[in-house]
Amino acid sequence: MSTDVMGRSALSTPDPGLKVAGVDDIAELERLTVVRLLSLAKVAKPRTRKPTAWTAEEAKTFLEAAQEASDPFYAAYVLILVQRGPPRRRS
Structure with a gap:
């Protein structure tokens, strides 16, 4: 060895x-x-929720808060909400 x-x-x-x-x-x-x-x-698959449209009152509250806070995107928020139009009623 x-x-x-x-x-x-x-x-x-x-x-x-x-x-x-x-x-x-x-x-x-x-x-x-x-x-x-x-x-x-x-x-498990995550649950997906359908987005719900804001009411006119909710949109108004959001825009007022953005304007008071001098949010730089305030004009963009207004344009988006105006382009989308009022919320549609569900039948």
Whole structure:
């Protein structure tokens, strides 16, 4: 049996290549475990709410507050609300 400089036999000295392969195998096994667990999980879909149009009173209150606060986008708010027109009645 051959020995190295430190007096260890070739059988007791682990092969670095074997360690790396072992670590890679463990990492792959962990990755597959996570993938399988995630495939079993069911994610709930978020509820979507339909946006409701503001009433004329709500729009007026918003514009007044924006004007009092000297909001730089006040003119844009007015244009958006004017272009959209009054809220439509639901039938």
